[in-house]
Amino acid sequence: MLNNKTILITGGTGSLGKALTKTILEKWPTVKKLIIFSRDEQKQFQMAQEYPLFKYPQIRFFIGDVRDFERLRRAFKEVDFVIHAAAMKHVPIAEYNPMECIKTNINGAENVINAAIETGVSNVVALSTDKAAAPINLYGATKLASDKLFIAANNIKGDNPIRFSVVRYGNVMGSNGSVIPFFIEKRKDGKLPITVSDMTRFNITLEGGVEMVLNALESAWGGEIFVPKIPSYKITDIAKAIGPNCVQEVIGIRPGEKIHEEMITSSDSFFTYDLGKYYVILPQIPKWSLDEYIKKFSAIKVDQGFTYNSGTNSEWVSVEELRMLIKEHVDETFN
Template structure:
């Protein structure tokens, strides 16, 4: 599917970007060009120690910021596919620096769209977050805005052979700044800070996230927000899985944080379809026939009033399952006993 294609990934030195690059190089060794676009030269240098352009001839490291539309257009020359993973995603940071978050997450998204329109790109997949569903913090609001921009971009492509779609999923297991690495570090102190005893989160591995993006690239018709069917965990059980001997101290919910996350709201149910392994939230206006979408995906409408919430999920990770996943995907040397 991606052999002989040129691909650019924004935010390419992040957790997702590294796993995406690793997967592409393994599965598609004849990829024509794989451009890692990011603003941090140190992270690019460090990544190049593992993925060297000398060894992998398709690799390019391109310094640039999604805020810089002209630089982004230059990077997109000759590109077939864009994976947009760049974002400011720390909730407290976004609350304290709102315009910085808006410039990257909203204006950056618009720059990606304009670059795709200007450079004859054929497909764009943008990464979203569960916090974009009924957002209560600025980060979630900017990602919802970004999602809307990418969905609406399908109406502006004219006669171009170009599709824009979005992939939305929950907490990525072990990603930088997420709760699992935080708990692994804090357990050395003997106390794990719990924001709320009833808090739940969705869970997806990096590889599952990458696989979903590849699936979207293969099947997208343009305008969909794809949502995976993934398990939830309780924050107290995650703490138990990581450090059963530690005290769990309730410290209160942080600003902009929810007790449960959503990926599909009740309002979304009117245009949401079950695709089997995934859901798809469709736009009110599509550039293709709905009957064709239903046929292509063997899709069925979800019931009116349906919502996909981490607290009412039907699939849960047990303490033992969490431990095995942490050992497999986060830290091979993990042991729940210090």
């Protein structure tokens, strides 16, 4: 799929960007070019040490910000696929700096869309979050707006064959700023701060996130929001898994946080289909035949009123399973 193609990843020095880079280079060794687009020169410098040019001549590091349309347009020239992973994602920081979050997550999305349409990119996959479903915080609201922009981009592209789609998933295990590395660090103090004892979250590994993005690149017709079928965990169980001898100190919910996360709302159920491994929320006015899509993917319509919520999920990760997953996917030295 990606051999002899040029791929650009915005936010490419983040956790998912690095995981995508590793997978792409392993599975498609003759990829024409892989461009890492981000604004943090230190992270680019560090990543370049892992992928030296003499060994990985396909990689290019491109300093830029998704807020800067002209820089994006230059970076997108002769690019086939764009994976949009750049975002301002920390909930409390977004609540305190709302316009900065809007500039990156909404204006940045619009810039990516316009630059891609103007430069002949053939396929764009944007990363979303469970917080975009029925959002109660600014981060979630900006990602919902971003999702809407990418879906609507399929209607404004004219006769351009470009496809825009979205991948929405829950907390990525061990990603920058996530709870697992935070708890691993805090367990040294003998106390783990718990917001609310009955809080739950969806859980996906970096590898699972990468697989979803690559699936969307290959199979999207344009306008879909792909949602994985993944397990949930209780925040108290992740605390037990990481610090079984630690005191769990309830500190109260933070601004903009939910007790349970939702990836598909009851309002989404009217347009949601089960694809087996994934759910997909289809555009309300698709630019292609719905009957052909259903036949191609053996898609089954979910029941009206269906929701996909971390608190009512049917699949759960146990304390022992969490410990194994942390050792396998986050920290090999974890014990």
